[in-house]
Amino acid sequence: MKIETLRWREGRLELIDQRRLPLEFAYVACDDAAQVARAIRDMVVRGAPAIGCAAAYGVALEAQRYAGAARVQFDAALEQSFEVLAASRPTAVNLFWAIERMRQCHAQSRDASVEAAAKALLELAQEIYGDDIEINRAIGRHGAPLIADGARVMTHCNAGALATAGHGTALGVIRSARDAGKHISVIANETRPYLQGARLTAWEMVQENIPVTLVTDNMAGHLMQRGRIDVIVVGADRIAANGDTANKIGTYTLAVLAERHRIPFYVAAPLSTIDLSIADGSAIPIEERGAAEVTGFRGVRWAPEGVSVANPAFDVTPAALITGIVTELGVIGQPDAIKIRALFGR
Amino acid sequence: MKIETLRWREGRLELIDQRRLPLEFAYVACDDAAQVARAIRDMVVRGAPAIGCAAAYGVALEAQRYAGAARVQFDAALEQSFEVLAASRPTAVNLFWAIERMRQCHAQSRDASVEAAAKALLELAQEIYGDDIEINRAIGRHGAPLIADGARVMTHCNAGALATAGHGTALGVIRSARDAGKHISVIANETRPYLQGARLTAWEMVQENIPVTLVTDNMAGHLMQRGRIDVIVVGADRIAANGDTANKIGTYTLAVLAERHRIPFYVAAPLSTIDLSIADGSAIPIEERGAAEVTGFRGVRWAPEGVSVANPAFDVTPAALITGIVTELGVIGQPDAIKIRALFGR
Numbered sequence: 001m002k003i004e005t006l007r008w009r010e011g012r013l014e015l016i017d018q019r020r021l022p023l024e025f026a027y028v029a030c031d032d033a034a035q036v037a038r039a040i041r042d043m044v045v046r047g048a049p050a051i052g053c054a055a056a057y058g059v060a061l062e063a064q065r066y067a068g069a070a071r072v073q074f075d076a077a078l079e080q081s082f083e084v085l086a087a088s089r090p091t092a093v094n095l096f097w098a099i100e101r102m103r104q105c106h107a108q109s110r111d112a113s114v115e116a117a118a119k120a121l122l123e124l125a126q127e128i129y130g131d132d133i134e135i136n137r138a139i140g141r142h143g144a145p146l147i148a149d150g151a152r153v154m155t156h157c158n159a160g161a162l163a164t165a166g167h168g169t170a171l172g173v174i175r176s177a178r179d180a181g182k183h184i185s186v187i188a189n190e191t192r193p194y195l196q197g198a199r200l201t202a203w204e205m206v207q208e209n210i211p212v213t214l215v216t217d218n219m220a221g222h223l224m225q226r227g228r229i230d231v232i233v234v235g236a237d238r239i240a241a242n243g244d245t246a247n248k249i250g251t252y253t254l255a256v257l258a259e260r261h262r263i264p265f266y267v268a269a270p271l272s273t274i275d276l277s278i279a280d281g282s283a284i285p286i287e288e289r290g291a292a293e294v295t296g297f298r299g300v301r302w303a304p305e306g307v308s309v310a311n312p313a314f315d316v317t318p319a320a321l322i323t324g325i326v327t328e329l330g331v332i333g334q335p336d337a338i339k340i341r342a343l344f345g346r
Numbered sequence: 347m348k349i350e351t352l353r354w355r356e357g358r359l360e361l362i363d364q365r366r367l368p369l370e371f372a373y374v375a376c377d378d379a380a381q382v383a384r385a386i387r388d389m390v391v392r393g394a395p396a397i398g399c400a401a402a403y404g405v406a407l408e409a410q411r412y413a414g415a416a417r418v419q420f421d422a423a424l425e426q427s428f429e430v431l432a433a434s435r436p437t438a439v440n441l442f443w444a445i446e447r448m449r450q451c452h453a454q455s456r457d458a459s460v461e462a463a464a465k466a467l468l469e470l471a472q473e474i475y476g477d478d479i480e481i482n483r484a485i486g487r488h489g490a491p492l493i494a495d496g497a498r499v500m501t502h503c504n505a506g507a508l509a510t511a512g513h514g515t516a517l518g519v520i521r522s523a524r525d526a527g528k529h530i531s532v533i534a535n536e537t538r539p540y541l542q543g544a545r546l547t548a549w550e551m552v553q554e555n556i557p558v559t560l561v562t563d564n565m566a567g568h569l570m571q572r573g574r575i576d577v578i579v580v581g582a583d584r585i586a587a588n589g590d591t592a593n594k595i596g597t598y599t600l601a602v603l604a605e606r607h608r609i610p611f612y613v614a615a616p617l618s619t620i621d622l623s624i625a626d627g628s629a630i631p632i633e634e635r636g637a638a639e640v641t642g643f644r645g646v647r648w649a650p651e652g653v654s655v656a657n658p659a660f661d662v663t664p665a666a667l668i669t670g671i672v673t674e675l676g677v678i679g680q681p682d683a684i685k686i687r688a689l690f691g692r
Contacts, residue, residue, distance in 0.1 A: 022648075022649070022650035023647075023648070187656075190538070190640070190649075192536070192562035192563065193562050195648055206653060213654040213656055214654070214655050215640065215655070215656050215657075216595070216640060216657075217538065217564040217596075218535075218537070218563035218599060219595055219656060219658060220599065222599075222658055249562070249564050249565055249568060250562075250565070252571060253564060253567030253568075256603055257602055294561065294562055297643065298646065300646050301369075302369070302644075303368070303545065304368035304545075304549040305552070306552040307534075308560070309559065309560050310533075310565060310569070311561075312568055315565075315567065
């Protein structure tokens with residue numbers, strides 16, 4: 001089954017409603033940038049590359065809405081779409097990267113007609129989308145050799161087809177290793193509070209017929225201690241210039257455990273996840289989400305009234321704990337600022 | 347509110363049904379050893395000291411049932427109660443310790459009447475119960491000085507009044523520190539899959555008016571990295587002769603993180619949790635529980651069909667990661683086999 005996380009259909013953006021997976025498989029449609037921003041904020045669509053693609057389409061939707069309007073209205077609507085989309089979630093940099101590309105495209109079309117500008121913006125959104133699939137396949141090609149035949153691969157959250165335009169970053173590496181003929185199995189951390197591992201990664205692996213074992217997040221240390229994990233591969237939401245990596249909450253803990261047990265720890269991400277404007281991880285904004293995600297799940301509450309809640313959605317893994325960052329241009333082993341700059345040709 | 351986890355009422359053992367907390371507060375009654383064994387297995391009652399007390403009462407219930415029977419039937423019924431209770435859960439050693447004490451009491455009453463033997467067994471169960479509260483208060487007294495005024499204390503699972511006859515081990519230390527006038531706050535890990543932290547520890551702390559912040563298990567590393575945890579106190583299900591400690595799954599991970607961040611990591615447990623017959627943690631049996639606990643919660647399923655599940659209920663923290671074990675006789679700093687033997691006067 002090919003998973004189309006986002007699709008452009010008859011002038012609308014359709015998104016798999018990831019809040020309802022795996023119990024229900026359904027698309028929701030967005031007609032304007034505000035709807036896309038809400039879908040991002042409410043986690044209809046999530047995963048750094050996927051929200052980058054969604055944001056690009058969100059701008060394109062707005063351009064389409066105003067394609068018959070006067071230039072001044074078109075420009076104002078686009079400016080507002082950049083703002084509303086940028087305010088949807090703070091940590092994943094791919095969102096801002098995609099908005100910035102759309103902004104530049106808009107700026108370059110100042111002398112064209114509004115219709116032509118809208119067309120160019122949709123074409124760029126489609127290019128960002130198409131590129132993402134190609135980039136993930138390249139990440140998979142570079143990452144597959146890191147996974148040995150027979151390996152038991154731990155992953156966290158969902159860095160799969162559902163987190164991207166297709167194929168996935170961390171799960172893309174796993175898919176590519178399997179496609180190369182390796183017999184591998186996946187240990188998926190459930191990833192509280194939003195359970196992306198239990199709901200999304202487990203579902204993707206079942207669809208792919210890749211053996212998958214679901215565990216709670218707090219079992220990772222025990223499994224490593226007992227020698228039941230060979231390698232760890234995760235995605236990323238933002239990578240600082242020195243390689244420090246923000247990813248789903250719990251990733252840092254896995255990296256600390258992996259170091260203790262000498263288990264290779266890889267981050268798989270496109271170059272668009274690397275934020276050269278941020279020197280190290282301490283400056284990456286960490287989204288704090290609402291209490292209801294922690295006090296229960298889907299309307300079932302299990303915590304008593306009267307508790308406070310902390311709900312940071314991401315944490316930062318220092319570069320020193322990362323064995324390698326797998327990008328579309330190759331693997332950066334023991335990442336640091338010099339190696340990362342070199343990859344960008346700077 | 348005084349929490350009576352177990353209570354003896356008119357010849358029956360009543361247990362707070364901990365599966366229903368914090369949404370409902372209700373007791374279930376047990377009339378024989380098999381019902382107590384089932385209550386232990388099904389987690390109506392849980393926590394190493396509490397299941398020790400429950401098992402002792404389970405034997406006493408069986409003795410009471412056969413107090414009018416012939417000696418041979420009485421003896422056979424008791425033997426069976428030892429077996430059925432010992433088979434209920436494998437990891438917490440307090441269960442086996444309590445059964446062994448009841449077995450010895452039974453052996454010593456061979457020459458007494460069946461009625462007198464039954465009476466002696468009930469008295470011993472009540473002594474084990476009463477002692478446990480005293481022991482927890484002593485653990486609290488020894489542990490309280492380890493908690494600084496203003497400390498933010500992380501705990502895992504529930505080692506509280508609900509895990510004991512009263513007061514608690516880890517939460518007993520916290521209660522005693524608060525009673526000594528210290529302003530402390532608690533960070534409770536929710537403790538998947540069974541959510542003892544979210545449901546039981548959070549509830550106990552709210553009852554006590556001790557400020558409590560609930561987090562998912564995978565947030566612990568991030569909070570330590572950001573300097574938001576001052577000290578960690580957990581309970582124990584079995585401590586080997588060298589200090590290696592089996593406790594709720596996830597404890598080992600906390601200890602690894604605490605070492606990295608130089609955060610003191612204490613285990614609070616009665617001497618009955620120390621198993622001198624086991625040289626180190628590798629020989630502690632780790633209970634593997636059913637898949638349904640991991641694939642959802644209380645009948646709400648969120649994992650897809652087709653996934654495998656691992657569900658080890660405990661892990662083992664090496665003694666080298668433990669700052670101190672707080673017992674009723676005092677604190678064993680940097681525990682090892684020699685210090686632990688000395689505590690037992692051997």
